[in-house]
Amino acid sequence: MPEDLVEYVLVHELVHATQPPGPDHGRAWQTRMDVALPSWRHRKARLAEASKTIWRGTLADVPTSDAGARGALARHRHYLAHRNEPASRYLWSLATGQEHLARETPPPGHRPAVLEMPWDEHTPGYPSPGPGKWRMLRRGACTGCAFEGPDRTSYNDAVEDALDHTHAGWRDLPIVEWPRSSSAARAWRSHLDATHPPGWFDRQGPVRTWCDPIESRHRFGRAPGGGYMVAVRREEEPAPQALQLSLQEDGRR
Incomplete structure (x- = not known):
């Protein structure tokens, strides 16, 4: 968030803490804001516009970055370690129905899995899919190594990326x-x-x-x-030759 908007938020709350009894944003509060930060109305309007795209978490959210975690199990275990924090919503985790893979001892070798993460206008590091729109991002992954496929919106595509890695052919x-x-x-x-x-x-x-x-x-x-x-x-199978000839004859009549 730009520093001048951070300043507006801090002054806004400090004025609340020191204002005399009365409506939260009444005349007394506005008068004190005019003295403390004359440009507050302009900054308030800018904050309202910026809040459509900026991340509005807290400093406690910062450590939940999973930049160092790679692969199906590492990603999900990182998510589990931070799932009670607000930003855990935007961490990759195993797809629904596969969560048990992170609780079990993985078998040797490469096994397919799918990671998923919500994608909306607040997802860090991704462009907004559109105001008010929400989708799920997915990646093919592996329980035996750090492999991760490209971002997909299709679950089936992510599965197939994982299978290309784990089961060639x-x-x-x-x-x-x-x-x-x-x-x-x-x-x-x-x-x-x-x-x-x-x-x-x-x-x-x-x-x-x-x-x-x-x-x-x-x-x-x-x-x-x-x-x-x-x-x-299942692809449509061609009609038997006898039926095709019958249809052609019907079409000529």
């Missing part, structure tokens, strides 16, 4: 149907073991499954071994 895996019964699940698992790399699911590898557009979010913990179920939207 996952995009080339076959796309399978999700089993509809327990008996089908047993055959389904045997099929997965036969069509995926050895030990894939021991390393929380993902499984790619067909989905309807309304269910197109990637799901953490749904794959065998606790990895991601990567939702792939």
